Amino acid sequence: MAGLSTDVLVIGGGATGAGVAWDAALRGLHVVLADRADLGEGTSGRFHGLLHSGGRYVVKDPLAAEECIAENRILRRIAADCIEDTGGLFVTTPSDDPAYAERFAEGCRATGVDCEEVEPAEVLREEPRLHPGISRAFRVPDANIDAWKTAWALARGAHERSGARVLPYHAAEAIHRRGDQVVGARLRDVRTGDELEVEARVTVNATGAWAGRIAGLAGIEGVRVLPGRGIMIAMNHRLVNTVVNRCQMPTDGDILVPIRTVCVMGTTDVHTDDPDDQTVAEDEVQAMLEDGERLVPGFRRARALRVWTGVRPLFQDTKEGVASTRDVTRAHTLLDHAERDGVGGFVTITGGKLTTFRLMAEETVDAVCRHLGEERPCTTATEPLPGSEDGEHYMLGERLARREDGLLDDQLVCECELVTRRKLEEAMRRRGTSNLDDFRRVLRLGMGPCQGGFCMYRAAGIMHGLDGMSAEQANAALLGFLVERWKGVWPILYGDQLRQARLDDWIFQGVLDVGHLRE
Amino acid sequence: MTEVLHELLRGSLDHCVKCTICETACPFSNATPLFPGPKYAGPQAERYRVEDEPSVEWSVDYCSGCGICTQVCPQGVKIAELNAQARHKRKQESGVPLRDRLIARPTVLGRLGTPVAPLANATLRSRPFRAAVERAFGVHRDAPVPRFAGRTFRSFARRHSSPPASRRVVYFHGCGTEYYEPDVGEKTVAVLEHNGFQVEIPKQGCCGLPLQSNGLFDDARKYVLRLARALAPQARDGALIVGNATSCTLMLKREAREILGLADDPELKLVSERTYDVCELLLELHDRGELKTHMQPVNEVVAYHAPCQQQGHWIGKPALELLDLVPGLEVRELDARCCGIAGTYGLKREKYDIAMATGADLFRQIGASQAGSVACDSETCRWQIEHATNKPSAHPIELLHRAYGLPPAGADSKRSTLRGVMTRNVERVRNRART
Numbered sequence: 033m034a035g036l037s038t039d040v041l042v043i044g045g046g047a048t049g050a051g052v053a054w055d056a057a058l059r060g061l062h063v064v065l066a067d068r069a070d071l072g073e074g075t076s077g078r079f080h081g082l083l084h085s086g087g088r089y090v091v092k093d094p095l096a097a098e099e100c101i102a103e104n105r106i107l108r109r110i111a112a113d114c115i116e117d118t119g120g121l122f123v124t125t126p127s128d129d130p131a132y133a134e135r136f137a138e139g140c141r142a143t144g145v146d147c148e149e150v151e152p153a154e155v156l157r158e159e160p161r162l163h164p165g166i167s168r169a170f171r172v173p174d175a176n177i178d179a180w181k182t183a184w185a186l187a188r189g190a191h192e193r194s195g196a197r198v199l200p201y202h203a204a205e206a207i208h209r210r211g212d213q214v215v216g217a218r219l220r221d222v223r224t225g226d227e228l229e230v231e232a233r234v235t236v237n238a239t240g241a242w243a244g245r246i247a248g249l250a251g252i253e254g255v256r257v258l259p260g261r262g263i264m265i266a267m268n269h270r271l272v273n274t275v276v277n278r279c280q281m282p283t284d285g286d287i288l289v290p291i292r293t294v295c296v297m298g299t300t301d302v303h304t305d306d307p308d309d310q311t312v313a314e315d316e317v318q319a320m321l322e323d324g325e326r327l328v329p330g331f332r333r334a335r336a337l338r339v340w341t342g343v344r345p346l347f348q349d350t351k352e353g354v355a356s357t358r359d360v361t362r363a364h365t366l367l368d369h370a371e372r373d374g375v376g377g378f379v380t381i382t383g384g385k386l387t388t389f390r391l392m393a394e395e396t397v398d399a400v401c402r403h404l405g406e407e408r409p410c411t412t413a414t415e416p417l418p419g420s421e422d423g424e425h426y427m428l429g430e431r432l433a434r435r436e437d438g439l440l441d442d443q444l445v446c447e448c449e450l451v452t453r454r455k456l457e458e459a460m461r462r463r464g465t466s467n468l469d470d471f472r473r474v475l476r477l478g479m480g481p482c483q484g485g486f487c488m489y490r491a492a493g494i495m496h497g498l499d500g501m502s503a504e505q506a507n508a509a510l511l512g513f514l515v516e517r518w519k520g521v522w523p524i525l526y527g528d529q530l531r532q533a534r535l536d537d538w539i540f541q542g543v544l545d546v547g548h549l550r551e
Numbered sequence: 552m553t554e555v556l557h558e559l560l561r562g563s564l565d566h567c568v569k570c571t572i573c574e575t576a577c578p579f580s581n582a583t584p585l586f587p588g589p590k591y592a593g594p595q596a597e598r599y600r601v602e603d604e605p606s607v608e609w610s611v612d613y614c615s616g617c618g619i620c621t622q623v624c625p626q627g628v629k630i631a632e633l634n635a636q637a638r639h640k641r642k643q644e645s646g647v648p649l650r651d652r653l654i655a656r657p658t659v660l661g662r663l664g665t666p667v668a669p670l671a672n673a674t675l676r677s678r679p680f681r682a683a684v685e686r687a688f689g690v691h692r693d694a695p696v697p698r699f700a701g702r703t704f705r706s707f708a709r710r711h712s713s714p715p716a717s718r719r720v721v722y723f724h725g726c727g728t729e730y731y732e733p734d735v736g737e738k739t740v741a742v743l744e745h746n747g748f749q750v751e752i753p754k755q756g757c758c759g760l761p762l763q764s765n766g767l768f769d770d771a772r773k774y775v776l777r778l779a780r781a782l783a784p785q786a787r788d789g790a791l792i793v794g795n796a797t798s799c800t801l802m803l804k805r806e807a808r809e810i811l812g813l814a815d816d817p818e819l820k821l822v823s824e825r826t827y828d829v830c831e832l833l834l835e836l837h838d839r840g841e842l843k844t845h846m847q848p849v850n851e852v853v854a855y856h857a858p859c860q861q862q863g864h865w866i867g868k869p870a871l872e873l874l875d876l877v878p879g880l881e882v883r884e885l886d887a888r889c890c891g892i893a894g895t896y897g898l899k900r901e902k903y904d905i906a907m908a909t910g911a912d913l914f915r916q917i918g919a920s921q922a923g924s925v926a927c928d929s930e931t932c933r934w935q936i937e938h939a940t941n942k943p944s945a946h947p948i949e950l951l952h953r954a955y956g957l958p959p960a961g962a963d964s965k966r967s968t969l970r971g972v973m974t975r976n977v978e979r980v981r982n983r984a985r986t
Binding site for chain 2: 269335429444448482532
């Protein structure tokens with residue numbers, strides 16, 4: 033069995049885990065970052081894409097608002113390329129309590145969230161799709177952030193700075209203890225079945241909604257994460273170019289986030305017992321579309337592309353006598369198991385939101401350093417991620433500009449998301465994976481209107497031609513992706529997307545007869 | 552651009568199922584890799600466009616605006632309209648060359664050339680001069696340019712008084728008729744009067760289409776609104792507006808409102824609703840049994856090409872049905888899509904070869920048809936066809952005029968012969984072949 037030895041093993045490759053790896057690497061520590069699936073495949077990649085200004089929390093949870101605005105400012109500097117500066121609006125629609133606006137403005141003043149009231153007429157000129165009955169509007173520094181791009185930039189940075197090993201598709205099978213000390217873990221490559229022993233001075237459990245399970249592997253009890261699942265619906269194009277929030281107490285279906293070529297309506301909050309629960313209930317979809325109508329009249333007639341479920345981790349400490357250690361107003365929770373359970377070399381970080389992942393990573397690595405007995409200051413607040421050195425924010429037109437540059441000497445594979453053959457082949461060589469969904473996350477392959485209808489058979493063919501993969505493997509990759517895409521499409525099959533699905537179906541079943549492919 | 556209208560156009564991209572029918576039909580992307588096609592430039596690229604980011608697209612300039620994509624889209628995506636707006640934004644940012652500003656103003660060129668027509672015509676056909684113009688301005692030396700008639704249609708219209716009749720129409724003649732083909736205008740008036748219309752011809756200018764297709768939206772708006780003001784009073788009194796320049800009537804009917812965002816202008820709306828293509832109007836008359844069908848035989852073989860913008864009227868090919876009424880006339884319908892000229896597109900140095908390649912199918916069909924001449928509703932297409940095939944061409948209304956046996960046009964003009972424009976066109980082509 034192969035083995036690795038490292039300072040820090042991070043289990044969980046979401047934004048937080050990747051952030052921990054980056055933070056630790058900047059502090060000069062050796063890191064192994066493992067996830068049971070692809071980076072950002074879990075909660076991080078299943079949110080609406082909002083980089084919070086904090087506006088959402090100014091009334092309900094002022095401390096969270098302060099954290100958000102502070103991190104928002106930092107991330108705009110260090111992760112500029114992952115962020116598009118759309119700006120945000122809080123608008124009082126006819127469905128909202130008009131009295132909340134004053135509390136909102138007051139909350140922004142109290143928490144330091146930049147906020148400027150603007151004339152509704154001006155807002156409607158900028159965003160003509162919005163409800164014409166808006167009575168008040170406030171501008172805040174919301175933005176969007178690409179979680180996959182961020183996670184990979186963090187992981188790449190960790191690798192560049194201190195040779196971090198990044199191991200997607202490596203699930204933690206066992207966490208090893210030597211007495212009161214966690215000393216590492218056994219990982220299993222879920223694609224090959226190969227096992228890998230990792231010896232680590234400190235192990236970080238950054239598995240979010242799955243944190244209870246991983247803590248359990250280390251013999252730690254009472255780490256209870258209540259998964260709350262929420263659905264998000266991506267619309268075919270940007271109905272708005274600014275993040276739009278309803279100016280009311282935070283609730284379901286009150287945010288519309290333009291990100292890349294789509295805009296995402298979110299979200300619901302339903303308790304579930306299983307963090308892998310990806311149910312999309314029809315009544316939730318209907319409620320979300322109804323909420324969309326309140327912001328953008330005609331929302332139901334616009335084209336929905338896809339719906340998905342994200343599971344957010346809500347931490348509840350059920351261990352007796354330790355409830356007081358948790359700061360109940362804080363959205364995230366750091367459990368130092370040396371303090372909490374008398375188990376050294378093990379730290380759990382859970383809860384929180386994507387906007388505060390850097391802060392969570394900082395606090396986590398501070399705890400790691402305490403375990404190591406070393407003084408290593410955090411520098412992530414000032415060190416830009418790879419790709420963000422120039423401080424320029426992402427612009428929506430970037431892909432189109434690149435495509436225009438290469439118009440005459442490169443082919444388009446995914447027409448909707450403008451993924452070129454060269455880009456795809458590069459990624460295929462770099463990643464060495466046969467899972468087409470992995471390329472979706474890094475390239476947005478198959479994420480556009482046709483949901484892979486026109487690019488998937490091309491991509492499977494290109495992959496087959498590249499590295500001598502067998503026809504059966506290529507078939508399996510194609511089918512795997514189709515099944516994955518279908519999950520997100522069937523709950524919103526109406527109108528334009530239904531027509532698309534019929535055409536895609538004719539292509540795959542009628543022309544290519546994928547139902548009878550040999551796997 | 553009203554935001555609401557733009558949002559409606561933009562919203563139509565939701566209907567795109569990527570079927571690629573538009574790209575199969577696009578005459579230009581099939582002729583050049585420089586234009587990647589309407590699906591790419593329209594519903595796809597539109598998802599990457601944000602008002603306050605700069606335009607990043609050079610390729611959309613190679614879209615001619617012919618509008619075939621919108622016509623063939625089975626899902627109702629306003630592809631050509633989205634492309635036109637993207638092109639406009641591009642031009643606004645990168646600047647519109649002097650050449651495009653000039654060739655987009657047929658009224659200015661017409662006023663300059665008409666008084667000195669013989670000199671202007673000779674100069675425009677001088678090889679050294681055209682080579683110099685190509686170098687200095689970028690108008691291709693071989694591109695087809697029309698001949699100034701040396702008189703304006705207006706000079707006829709001023710003297711002409713239409714006999715009173717129960718049906719009234721306003722004649723919208725367009726710039727091609729005004730400066731280059733006044734004969735076609737006179738024949739149109741004669742055919743309408745022959746069929747019991749009283750024809751009013753108010754003073755009028757350019758519809759702004761060439762400005763619009765060259766991305767000069769502000770100027771185009773001024774032109775088309777001025778034209779709408781000129782035509783609206785009679786329309787308000789109940790008269791229909793009828794035109795023989797099929798691209799210009801399409802501009803009034805639909806394009807100005809959709810592409811230039813003038814949907815809310817009440818006068819343009821009125822004019823738009825009452826505008827007819829001349830063949831469309833005559834066919835409606837025929838459908839009611841009111842068109843005069845007593846005609847003399849015209850024993851010829853004629854090929855018919857329906858221009859892209861004629862197809863944009865969504866009226867089928869009324870000219871074909873009208874020409875069917877002419878005894879002895881054998882009409883060969885051509886199904887190639889486009890001649891390539893697209894108004895001013897094919898005049899440009901960098902686009903001339905693309906335009907000729909785009910029209911190649913049509914030119915081949917014309918050659919194979921064994922027709923002696925080509926009938927076509929749009930003047931710029933006729934000029935391109937004559938240039939590329941050396942065959943004379945005529946507006947369908949000219950053939951009807953002959954079949955009705957009406958007095959020749961231009962009878963009161965010293966410069967006109969009595970031989971009819973078809974014969975003149977033959978000469979014109981022969982002259983060009985000689986030079």
